[in-house]
Amino acid sequence: MATAKITDDDFLCPICLDFFKEPVILECEHNFCKSCIDTAWDFEDIILCPVCRHELPVKKYTVNRLLSKIVETAEMTQQCEEAGKPRQEQKKECLLQSHECLEHKEPLKVFCQEDGSPICLVCTMSSKHAGHTFQPLEESVSMFQEKLKIAEAILKHRMNNLNEYQRKQERLISGIQKKAQSFEQHIKSEFATLHQFLQNKEQQLIQQLKDETTTITGEMKENLQKIEKKNETIQRQISAIQSKLQQEDPLLFLTGIKDEIERTMKEYEKEVRHRIYVGVVSKNLSPGVYKGPLQYSVWKEMLSVVNPGLSPLTLDPNTAYPNLVICKDLTSVKYSDIRQKSRNDHKDFFFYFCLGSEGFTSGKHYWELEVEVNEQSCFVWTVGVTKTSSQRKVLSKRNPEDGYWVLTLSNISNCIIMELTPNFLMYDEKRQKVGVYLDYEEGQVSFYNADNMSHLYTFTDTFTERLYPFFQYHPFGIKPDTAPLKLSHLKL
Structure with a gap:
């Protein structure tokens, strides 16, 4: 006979999702740990099978000795495999076992997708979680880690775009300032031979040029500040995600994780839907005003x-x-x-x-x-x-x-x-x-x-x-x- 493995669902209690301990079988032929079924029935007014919801007239079950022996073999196999597990995985399992449900004093072993929080196995049978979808904590951690990585990739892509906008805006500002300097030199050279008579006009045009340059570069610098501010916001979001990804405690990791991801993605989708983009302000000085037939x-x-x-x-x-x-x-x-x-x-x-x-x-x-x-x-x-x-x-x-x-x-x-x-x-x-x-x-x-x-x-x-x-x-x-x-x- 093939060696039993921890992944074989036939050896796991459907309530605690662990190897059977003192397995018992109901009339409907479903097996449970004796302590698990007793605890479940203590919180139910009607005696039901937790799996098929078959109603039973009395609290009655039979010890399944054959299953008990098979499970013992499976547990021995698990112990051999546990000896070769990396320390990181063992550390995670210890963290999982260290948290209990405040209401039922049971280990938090599953994740309620609707409520977005870890719960115990007894909670899964309560009316509060009726019709909800449950998932083992380890699977939930992996799922949300992938979602966070996707969110991080999106934010990094946006940050790269903003960095390019920032560089382009800085180049445009520099170009405007250089062009303004060139126009100023042209204005001065045109007025050289008439300087005694043209000083007032020269200063007037230079001031006009400076005002226009200040106006244009002011808009560009204001937009540059928006780019830098948005860049900082995204950097903080990425840092928060990276910090979250380094969280080793599954409960702390999953606390508020759903809302945090939804909030980040909704903000991004809102910007895409309403076309709220941070782009580049591109304006120019008019050569016809400052570099025409001035004399x-x-x-x-x-x-x-x-x-x-x-x-x-x-x-x-x-x-x-x-x-x-x-x-x-x-x-x-x-x-x-x-x-x-x-x-x-x-x-x-x-x-x-x-x-x-x-x-x-x-x-x-x-x-x-x-x-x-x-x-x-x-x-x-x-x-x-x-x-x-x-x-x-x-x-x-x-x-x-x-x-x-x-x-x-x-x-x-x-x-x-x-x-x-x-x-x-x-x-x-x-x-x-x-x-x-x-x-x-x-x-x-x-x-x-x-x-x-x-x-x-x-x-x-x-x-x-x-x-x-x-x-x-x-x-x-x-x-x-x-x-x-x-x-x-x-x-x-």
Whole structure:
């Protein structure tokens, strides 16, 4: 016959889950320890079998001598195996045996999954735990250890993400601060030759830059603090879990373990469900405000002191749409119902376009465009730069991806030209004057209100081709021979 093992359920009492001691058999043929069945019946008004719940007329059982001998053999086998057990396992068993149920004074041997606490075997038969699910303590410890390890892995993953956000945020803050320093140096160099007259303006712009930098970096640092705070919170949670995992006392380990895990996971699920993420705040300083044509901008405020003048920017008749009439000096253009003589077809634009005569492959350039319209006219016009290879024959969208860095202005509230360019401004004045600034090496195209040099919009890109000044009329409601466009150009 095979040697009996401790894992054989036939040798274990269903009440104490240990080897039978003085085994007895009921009429329903279920076996129990004599002391276990006596104790169980002492707490029951009706005499029942704890296993099959068969009702018995009287407290009656028979000593099972055969089972007693078999169990003795199994116990001897257990003792031999116990001798080879690691000290850690023996220590755990001693800890298990050292705790008793406060109500029944019985060893705590099972774990109630519904109540989340260890209980004795007598508790399993009480009405308080009716319908509950029970599990041996060792299995419960292993189960919750695995759950804690999963929770720890999730928290570590989140902490790694937060660490990466922290590093990225720190790099962005450093980049903003370096860029602010670069802009400040540029501002100072631009004002070098006019320092006596421009000190107030210089300090004003520097302060504005510092305020904007403080605002942007303030938001970033505040977000960085949130990242660090969240990181610390998770680190504390991980430390608590690691401390819990090192707890050797099963009762202390399991005390509150279910609520602790549920609380940790619910907090994580809540953040995922509501998309409460700690990310990176990414803002930037505007080069158009601090690194545009500053000398010319201040010149507008100091006409009595500085007067550099503007050199003319001419238009290329070979690129003009047939309904656009260019004046003899090539510095202004107007719309006409009469189509002009055919020009070089391979250069013609499809829809009321015209280019400047001079293209740029380097340097800093600034020019102004002025349009005049009467009270009865509606105007829509687009200005900026375009590259040599941009599409000209079809009505394509005017955006950087297609080689257009342009701004559209209009006094028509429902202007359909918005389909052509997303950079759209409404103007109420009858007379419009816009400044265009190109810094080829820096990849910057900025637009300004030429009357007060207030910044309108800035593109930043990388230029690899020759760029030409670009103009477009959209003659919605414009009368013939009206809306002249005048040009002037300053090379800095």
